[in-house]
Amino acid sequence: FKDDNLASLTSDINTGWTLQSGYLVFFMQAGFAMLCAGSVRAKNAKNIILLNILDACFGCCAWYLTGWAFAYGDPTNQCSANSWDEATCAANGGPFPGLSASQAFIGNRNFVMSNMDRTTYYLWFFQFTFAATGATIVSGAVAERCRFESYMLYELMIVLFVYPVVAHWVWSPFGWLSAWRTVDTASKQSYVLFAGSGVYDFAGDAAVHMVGGLASLAGAWVLGPRIGRFDAAGNPVDMPGHNASLTLLGVFLLWFGWYGFNPGSTLAITYGIDSFSKVAAAVAVNTTIGAASGCLATLFITMAYQYFTLGVVVWDLIIAGNGALAGLVAITGPCAFVQSWAAFIIGAIGGLVYFIASKVNLHLLKVDDPLDAIAVHAGAGIWGLIAGGAFAAPGMVNNVYGPLPGTEDGQRKYGFIMGGDGSALAAALVCIIVVGAWTLGIMTPFFMLLKKVGLFRVSPEVEAQGLDVSHHGGSAYPHEEGKNGKALESFG
């Protein structure tokens, strides 16, 4: 009786923790909305905020229909659910009778929340907030020129199918790349853990940031740059957003929400043994350190770059804000596995990767990404996966995943910089390649199709006038005549 109470108490506490973390992750939608709104010109503010609110709304519907099912619609362990003894369990075909090989690639249960126990709803909610966060990244990259109708189609595409499959690979106990696999869940595959390790992506550099960042790349590349973003010679022309205060408000809201994203990914604060809460605490510390070092690294790198190329000392706020985000993205994957000094390095290199990726994007690829979403999310996200393979510390990995199945000492693989072998890094690299190919391979043709049928981009007239007046019932700032009135006249 008493043990039951304690078990129920523990699971209720963990549900509460995860719900509250999910609220914070949801709040990142507000952060993205403000980040995006401030970073575009005033004439497109309503458009971009509408994209952001629809990320939450369409995302919810898509997650309800198929998203959760493809990502986490997994079979229940029949042995433990029915309290079978070992013999009965074996006689019935093991814990997952009828398990198919495809379960490693995609989930297939609980469409429209069917047959879900209400005690698992908290996970549905928490994972929904992740799907919506990943999807919303693209809104920044296609800003100021994408047709609203095609964005709705994109949103459905990514949350119905593209994101959930990657989430399944990496996080489901059945996923082929997942470090959560067991001998039982992997029974249809030739291996338990990919590369003997599985990919170490704690809070979502693969599923959320790489998918969102690379879908951004596909979208911004197919869409082409905004009119005037490059001059006749192909050199980029500055196109600053209309409100840096809103942009930075967005950065602060995102940073705050990240405390749900990273520490909340523990999905629990206690198991009544072994002070499990120390995992969440270390994640909170690492998240903070990663953000701080990412911001500072980017600020100083950019200052130095401008000083040596232009001879001026500029401390760029927008870039510092993006640097904080890049640090956060970089630490997202490895946050539960690395020491605090490593978090500092990972965040700082995250800032550097963002800086370089942003330059490559704009100057080499000539891709116009109004929010630098590609550099922040794909760039620092890929680095974060590598960093997990490099810096993961032995004790910490085991704290999260438990002992390695089928070994004596149970020690899981850890980062080569920490004295481990290259297994974790190999898993990370394969993850990067496969998730990259999956995302670009689906989203690029999808966006090209939208372009082909003329749905993807607004007309040059509408782009010049701004999308708010054309499509959203008027300017976001209707009383600032000098700013919005003129645009209207020129196309009156």
Next chain:
Amino acid sequence: FKDDNLASLTSDINTGWTLQSGYLVFFMQAGFAMLCAGSVRAKNAKNIILLNILDACFGCCAWYLTGWAFAYGDPTNQCSANSWDEATCAANGGPFPGLSASQAFIGNRNFVMSNMDRTTYYLWFFQFTFAATGATIVSGAVAERCRFESYMLYELMIVLFVYPVVAHWVWSPFGWLSAWRTVDTASKQSYVLFAGSGVYDFAGDAAVHMVGGLASLAGAWVLGPRIGRFDAAGNPVDMPGHNASLTLLGVFLLWFGWYGFNPGSTLAITYGIDSFSKVAAAVAVNTTIGAASGCLATLFITMAYQYFTLGVVVWDLIIAGNGALAGLVAITGPCAFVQSWAAFIIGAIGGLVYFIASKVNLHLLKVDDPLDAIAVHAGAGIWGLIAGGAFAAPGMVNNVYGPLPGTEDGQRKYGFIMGGDGSALAAALVCIIVVGAWTLGIMTPFFMLLKKVGLFRVSPEVEAQGLDVSHHGGSAYPHEEGKNGKALESFG
């Protein structure tokens, strides 16, 4: 000894959960402030934000003086408090000796927090945030023309008296409409549960949204429209707010805060049995689905309406934001009692109700409500109460309220769409009528009195000039000469 620890642990955890939920509800004040500020013209931004901050401050004082006492100032169960056996309990006149019939209508203890145990303070705090939220709704409806002095009087009126009484009816275990009544608390009435059911209003469609929304109707109607809101022919003239980014920031903050409002209304996350946290989880899921479907329904309905009447395709951001709020309001009452598919329907119809109520309000009633607060809160709030009576699912109602007193199987009434009878709907309809009559019956004469004595509305000169320059020490944006300077000149 051990059981005591577990009991203390459980109650502490629930206190923590409720406090943290209350913080989120308090944060809705920030949401309302930004929603309102963005939706008015720049010349009145300071005024409306001041109204919002005073909702919290006066609300706190009024809640301290009488609000809590009228709402929840109930007698303590003497039998359990004193661990009386059954005989002693009966000899002393039952659990609530000296209970009077009036206790069904209004609480009468704990004025100025007197005689309250500090272990109940968390409820005082949580319920305060609800009172402040309900009161703040009106600030939007009377914006841009209401005298600041009269708003202070209104604020006191509603939190000292009007709101607490309705909260008592619906939520106190002694309230005449309450589904929380027991044989003991109802011992002075001829029935235990009204209509055999009591009203199913989990998080506050009656007390918060109907009271706030109908007080808004009374206020906006008595106050009359803003100058220029209707042309000479009586047709409405658009008067957009000055900053759609702020308005939508407000929507996001409110949605976020709603996760305190709805799931927090469980007042507990665990009882150590029966996975009580699943109630909060289902509420979080339903709240999200309701918001999403409300937003999408409103967006598409408005688009279709404009397409068929004006021939243009407009995706209106402000209306979509209000649609999300309408979905949230609609699901607030039934959120703990309905399946997720029902939440989708309830939110979507909430959006439709908002759309229709807004049109009726503006075109038929000719009421000028700058924030559409009446349509969102009263409209969708009334629908939410009806939906609770229609869609409440049998198991879920019992999860919340426990077994029906005095019956064999303990099954509570449930929604007629779910196969139940019409009892829950009947209770909801009576609640709507009585709360409507109460709110309009008190607030309309109150506002008329304010008008009579000349306190209610600013002069036309002040209205044209804006309230900020006249009454609040200057414009909210003092450096934007083009925008604020001109208004000054014309009345210099």
Next chain:
Amino acid sequence: FKDDNLASLTSDINTGWTLQSGYLVFFMQAGFAMLCAGSVRAKNAKNIILLNILDACFGCCAWYLTGWAFAYGDPTNQCSANSWDEATCAANGGPFPGLSASQAFIGNRNFVMSNMDRTTYYLWFFQFTFAATGATIVSGAVAERCRFESYMLYELMIVLFVYPVVAHWVWSPFGWLSAWRTVDTASKQSYVLFAGSGVYDFAGDAAVHMVGGLASLAGAWVLGPRIGRFDAAGNPVDMPGHNASLTLLGVFLLWFGWYGFNPGSTLAITYGIDSFSKVAAAVAVNTTIGAASGCLATLFITMAYQYFTLGVVVWDLIIAGNGALAGLVAITGPCAFVQSWAAFIIGAIGGLVYFIASKVNLHLLKVDDPLDAIAVHAGAGIWGLIAGGAFAAPGMVNNVYGPLPGTEDGQRKYGFIMGGDGSALAAALVCIIVVGAWTLGIMTPFFMLLKKVGLFRVSPEVEAQGLDVSHHGGSAYPHEEGKNGKALESFG
């Protein structure tokens, strides 16, 4: 086995509570950023937001390097850590063998998080957010004229050294002013509790608000007023911020975050006995009441003052917002020790103190503090410490600190207004004098040195043009030509 589970559960729950409270305190950075941004002129918005984000980033690095070590780098109790019996403990030199007298003044362990158990990381995180909050206060006082480079140095100075030492004095169980001292931790001093009481500063009026507020005074005084802030005759000229909506958004965010700051300072929500959560609940109630009464008192005092001096009725939003902050600051120190009626008085007097301090500052000292940070934080912070000594209630003090060491009845000192003696007040007054001398004594010469070497203030040309165009890569609002373009031309 079971007891261990319960102990682990309890400590995990408290870790979760403290982490989540820390998130809210971190969120105050967003609040300060918006408060500051709105309160300066548009031409300096990016500069001030950058200062705010760097408070978090440099603050994190400084806290990592030495901040935590100086504040909380204390020895571990060897007796309990090694489960020594009394004899072994005594034989080994007591619980803290080798304890030095200097431990009362400064911590000396755990630099760069070395030798820290991961179970204490949650405290590192929580206390970091406090250090960052204290540091960020200064950004407002030096706004619009301080060189960015010198602000980085200031930030390091205060988080590396000045703040941690005060935090150690007041909050470490070894600190000489701390009410948390025990017979063991104080074994190297001639007394256990200073003045028999120790200073009653629950959530940080000394370390956070006095240090931040007085460093602001030193900074603003050394820096001198902004050009044009005083006319030729030395009379102040109004210099309103550019966006009151942002300013008040900041107030709301800060108020929200304060629910992490004050109730979170319990560092625990449960100990499985004695309903410990009632402390956090009372703190949440007092925090709300203090904010409300501070806001209302300031609003009405300012209105009355203007009415009697200028004959106009003005309800000033910015001042009301600062009044809410002053009420929050005032209640921060005594929040866990006072009755709710006392919280009302403390908040209201906090508003009055802010009003007077602001006038003294501007008219007598001729110090230009764009955010009124000195009056809000130093003024109301000093009052809060005094109020703790005056209003602390007997039962509540013991609830927080436990029984007084070495006494029969264990009753701690309480406020003289509550019938106690003057001990608690004496400790508060000494704390005010010493912390004041420490902060001003270090920061004033430090700022003077920065001034001496020409690092502290931008040139008059840059100040007139605005710091954003000069140093941060362009205006925060680049498309508002009328507003930003002109400034550029005049110094083209």
